Amino acid sequence: MTLISFVVPVYQVQGYLRQCLDSILNQSFTDIEVVAIDDCSPDHSGEILAEYAARDARLRVITLERNEGQGPARNRGVAAATGEYVWFLDSDDWLADGALRAVVDRLRETDAEVLIVDHARVYWDNQTDSSVQGRRFHLAPQVFALRDWPEAIDILHVPWNKVIRRDLLDRLGFQFRSGWYEDVPFTYGLLGTAERITLLDRVCVYYRQRRAGAATRTVGDGHFAIFPNWAQVFDTLDDSRPGAAQLRGLLFRRMIWHFLMVRGNEDRLPKQLRKRFFTEMTAHYRRYLPPGGYPVPGGGEGLKHRLVAGGRHGTFQALRLAFRATGAARTAGEAVARRGVRAARAVVRAGREAANRSYYALQRRRSIDPSLALYAAYWYRGYACNPAAIYEKARELAPGVRGVWVVRRDKVSTLPPGVAYVVAGSRAYYRALARAKYLINNVNWPNNVVKRPGSVHVMTHHGTPLKVMGLDQQDYPGGVQDPDFAGQMRRADRWDFSVTANAFTTQMWERAYPCRYETLETGYPRNDRLANATAADVEAARAKLGIAPGQRVVLYAPTHREHHPGYHPPFDPAELVEALGPDAQLLMRSHYFHDRAHAPGTARQAERVRDVSAYPSVEELYLASDVLVTDYSSLMFDYAILDRPIVVYAPDWQAYRLVRGVYFDITAEPPGAVATTFADLLDLFRTGAVDNDAAVKARGQFRRRFCALEDGRAAERVVRRVLLNQA
Numbered sequence: 033m034t035l036i037s038f039v040v041p042v043y044q045v046q047g048y049l050r051q052c053l054d055s056i057l058n059q060s061f062t063d064i065e066v067v068a069i070d071d072c073s074p075d076h077s078g079e080i081l082a083e084y085a086a087r088d089a090r091l092r093v094i095t096l097e098r099n100e101g102q103g104p105a106r107n108r109g110v111a112a113a114t115g116e117y118v119w120f121l122d123s124d125d126w127l128a129d130g131a132l133r134a135v136v137d138r139l140r141e142t143d144a145e146v147l148i149v150d151h152a153r154v155y156w157d158n159q160t161d162s163s164v165q166g167r168r169f170h171l172a173p174q175v176f177a178l179r180d181w182p183e184a185i186d187i188l189h190v191p192w193n194k195v196i197r198r199d200l201l202d203r204l205g206f207q208f209r210s211g212w213y214e215d216v217p218f219t220y221g222l223l224g225t226a227e228r229i230t231l232l233d234r235v236c237v238y239y240r241q242r243r244a245g246a247a248t249r250t251v252g253d254g255h256f257a258i259f260p261n262w263a264q265v266f267d268t269l270d271d272s273r274p275g276a277a278q279l280r281g282l283l284f285r286r287m288i289w290h291f292l293m294v295r296g297n298e299d300r301l302p303k304q305l306r307k308r309f310f311t312e313m314t315a316h317y318r319r320y321l322p323p324g325g326y327p328v329p330g331g332g333e334g335l336k337h338r339l340v341a342g343g344r345h346g347t348f349q350a351l352r353l354a355f356r357a358t359g360a361a362r363t364a365g366e367a368v369a370r371r372g373v374r375a376a377r378a379v380v381r382a383g384r385e386a387a388n389r390s391y392y393a394l395q396r397r398r399s400i401d402p403s404l405a406l407y408a409a410y411w412y413r414g415y416a417c418n419p420a421a422i423y424e425k426a427r428e429l430a431p432g433v434r435g436v437w438v439v440r441r442d443k444v445s446t447l448p449p450g451v452a453y454v455v456a457g458s459r460a461y462y463r464a465l466a467r468a469k470y471l472i473n474n475v476n477w478p479n480n481v482v483k484r485p486g487s488v489h490v491m492t493h494h495g496t497p498l499k500v501m502g503l504d505q506q507d508y509p510g511g512v513q514d515p516d517f518a519g520q521m522r523r524a525d526r527w528d529f530s531v532t533a534n535a536f537t538t539q540m541w542e543r544a545y546p547c548r549y550e551t552l553e554t555g556y557p558r559n560d561r562l563a564n565a566t567a568a569d570v571e572a573a574r575a576k577l578g579i580a581p582g583q584r585v586v587l588y589a590p591t592h593r594e595h596h597p598g599y600h601p602p603f604d605p606a607e608l609v610e611a612l613g614p615d616a617q618l619l620m621r622s623h624y625f626h627d628r629a630h631a632p633g634t635a636r637q638a639e640r641v642r643d644v645s646a647y648p649s650v651e652e653l654y655l656a657s658d659v660l661v662t663d664y665s666s667l668m669f670d671y672a673i674l675d676r677p678i679v680v681y682a683p684d685w686q687a688y689r690l691v692r693g694v695y696f697d698i699t700a701e702p703p704g705a706v707a708t709t710f711a712d713l714l715d716l717f718r719t720g721a722v723d724n725d726a727a728v729k730a731r732g733q734f735r736r737r738f739c740a741l742e743d744g745r746a747a748e749r750v751v752r753r754v755l756l757n758q759a
């Protein structure tokens with residue numbers, strides 16, 4: 033018999049599910065099974081489960097035809113589990129390294145019916161808090177019943193911190209309810225029944241505190257489910273068991289604590305529900321108050337208990353407001369002192385900046401223009417990328433929406449004829465920024481941009497991510513350039529829509545930018561041109577660059593190493609063109625962060641080597657070239673649409689993945705041939721391995737994973753959803 037069955041309900045966790053499954057399946061102890069219940073999840077969670085199940089027989093997937101909720105999903109998992117013990121784990125949490133071996137050792141040492149493990153809360157900004165109750169684990173007897181160590185009542189009442197003997201679950205016959213707080217009667221029914229409980233004084237579970245999407249952060253009347261679940265605890269409490277009277281009093285105190293915690297968190301309860309919630313608290317207080325009383329806490333907490341007992345919501349709310357005002361006054365006093373220092377520094381700032389802010393604020397008092405869309409790309413560098421493709425399609429499908437571009441003054445001359453624009457920093461810019469209904473950009477707007485109610489912000493991004501982004505960068509501090517992750521999230525909070533090119537990107541962005549936007553998994557609008565390209569388009573692109581018919585062209589486009597300024601991969605253009613053959617041409621394009629007036633590694637004197645860093649259309653370079661050589665640039669995901677050879681040249685791969693951080697191993701799942709030295713790169717071209725059978729097979733797999741949505745209609749899908757409000 034398998035020792036431990038993990039039961040993992042899965043619903044809308046595509047950004048976190050891989051970490052959860054890896055944390056279980058990669059443990060050193062292997063005598064386990066994982067029963068994952070796909071609770072009709074509308075995202076890509078089901079695909080991720082299928083991928084893992086195909087490569088690890090220990091994972092079994094139960095797929096539900098309709099969403100039943102976490103509780104019923106757990107019931108389904110338990111019914112299918114075959115292990116001697118059952119461990120429930122939420123699919124956005126994960127196990128600590130070595131946790132499973134420590135759990136197994138403790139179970140064998142104690143023969144426990146219930147093993148409670150310690151946990152740590154991990155917040156979106158990577159801050160970690162140890163559990164308060166875990167600090168007392170060392171005080172518990174090695175094995176006990178709840179009556180012998182009732183302090184276990186105050187350990188977090190969740191299923192995932194307990195490893196439970198299967199025969200105890202069968203004797204208990206418990207069925208999880210649907211809805212929230214279903215873990216309350218489960219926890220206390222289990223602890224009240226078990227005769228052999230033990231604790232493991234070790235963090236085994238990392239409890240993710242999601243920035244968005246968690247039930248505990250959801251506002252609504254679903255929080256009223258706390259009352260029937262606590263009622264079940266008391267209605268099923270067996271008073272004939274030893275110590276039942278003492279436990280009833282302690283459970284009652286815990287219940288009131290729980291009610292007060294939910295009522296006190298106004299992120300959970302809208303204003304109009306708070307009084308009704310308090311009324312229910314009072315009703316349950318009076319209904320379940322033990323005949324012999326209970327240990328009332330002292331101080332302010334005891335006062336709250338008395339207010340609940342008396343049904344005095346008005347007094348309760350008034351005291352809350354008074355305490356809040358006192359705290360705010362103290363904070364304001366501290367802020368005044370800080371502002372004095374900032375004010376002194378601000379004196380030297382130009383008056384124009386203050387005037388612009390005032391003008392922008394004044395313009396925001398005017399109504400939003402429902403027919404105005406403001407476009408920008410690459411920090412106002414010009415007309416490019418996904419926003420340009422959306423702009424062009426909008427002119428065709430939504431002619432009633434007027435498009436205006438934001439550009440730097442030195443980039444005005446690069447705009448196509450007839451494109452309306454405002455210069456960044458001008459009054460026209462602030463006026464458009466304040467009044468536009470739609471704001472479409474492939475990077476974030478500046479920090480001072482205010483998201484007006486009724487405006488629609490579209491983040492198109494500018495590439496499928498290989499390197500980690502957003503909050504995922506916190507695990508790679510050596511590669512972080514912007515450590516203000518709170519600021520990153522504030523900017524992402526402005527997004528209404530996030531455009532992604534594929535399911536992989538959708539999953540990574542959900543983790544990297546956990547905010548309340550709608551994902552448009554449409555393919556990348558900028559790639560429509562590649563998907564729709566004809567032989568005539570290719571010929572025109574080559575002719576524009578002066579490339580002769582039949583001439584072989586290689587495009588070399590390395591990425592920017594922001595964590596390693598000044599680094600350039602070992603690369604000799606003259607040697608490469610010699611390896612390519614007598615008629616070949618090498619196009620070299622630096623990243624847009626580089627100084628393109630002096631692109632590194634170019635050989636201007638060589639007729640067959642051209643610096644195309646300043647060429648306005650990277651899409652035309654794709655069309656004109658026969659082979660792409662790159663390292664970790666997102667260009668490879670776009671170029672793969674053309675189904676042409678791609679070479680990954682990654683001489684610093686090990687350092688890059690360790691310092692900068694990546695989402696997957698590009699050398700193991702490449703879009704074609706791979707070289708890790710310049711000599712290897714030359715050999716690939718000399719031997720023809722750039723497009724041999726292995727390279728073609730790798731490219732096909734890569735295209736299926738990342739290019740499936742690129743059908744030439746991505747921009748249309750975005751325009752119809754955003755500007756025309758069509759589903």
